[in-house]
Amino acid sequence: MVGPHQLVFRVEKTIHLSNSEERLYISPPLVVSFNTQLINQVNFRLPRLENEREANHFDAAPRLELLDGDATPIPVKLDILAITSTAKTIDYEVEVERYNKSAKRASLPQFATMMADxxxxxxxxxxxxxxxxxxxxxxxxxxxxxxxxxxxxxxxxxxxxxxxxxxxx
CATH class of the missing domain: 4.10.170 (p53, subunit A)
Known part of the structure; x- marks a missing residue:
């Protein structure tokens, strides 16, 4: 579909600890916005996440690349979705709407009005x-x-x- 897109996702990966053990790394929720004008395929390229140091670095400054079908970079805006809810289950729809109204790096204000009051x-x-x-x-x-x-x-x-x-x- 052509036009602006926004995804919320988490990165989950088994990483190696310094003592030869492994643990499941789960990133904070990330929000990514991009436009697919004249693009029919989108591929995600994440940085290397193999150990605790790389996972901590990703938490502090997440980054990723989006590439089209020809491996050409797609301009992207990426941010951490700060969750304000204290409920056991997170309503991502509500959180993303709040985020989109906040004029943050990856917000798309036009998506905040999708559900008219x-x-x-x-x-x-x-x-x-x-x-x-x-x-x-x-x-x-x-x-x-x-x-x-x-x-x-x-x-x-x-x-x-x-x-x-x-x-x-």
Whole structure:
């Protein structure tokens, strides 16, 4: 899919300790943002993570490369996703939305509005004379909301498509 992308992931790898033992290394959650304009394949290249020193270095300053199918680097923004929740299970969707609203290195503010808050959509006065069923008002307001967020090309495509799809009375 073409356009901006954002992934949250952890790196898990068995590393060697100095006493010839091994342990499972698990990185903090990382958020990576990138754009796939004219790209059809994305490959991750992580730095070497074989021992405690390399794992500690990765924790302090995580890095990775994204490469397309021709091994050409893809520009990437990488950050640690600081978890604020104290719950036993982490709701990554909530954490990423919070992160995207914070204007951090890898945040994508346009992704923070993916789940529109219905209370703000319903707070406006409807321009319709008759009061339609609540679901109809909500649907119309959501359409207007997403239409305003769309780029001009997407708006034009929608305006060409909509008249063709009018429901039969």
């Amino acid at each position: 219905d209370s703000t959509l319903l707070s406006g006065v409807s321009e319709l004379d008759a009061i339609p069923p609540q679901s109809q008002v909500l649907t119309e307001q959501r359409l207007k909301y997403w239409f305003k967020l769309a780029d001009p090309q997407t708006r034009n495509t929608f305006l060409q498509w909509a008249p063709e799809k009018q429901p039969s009375s």
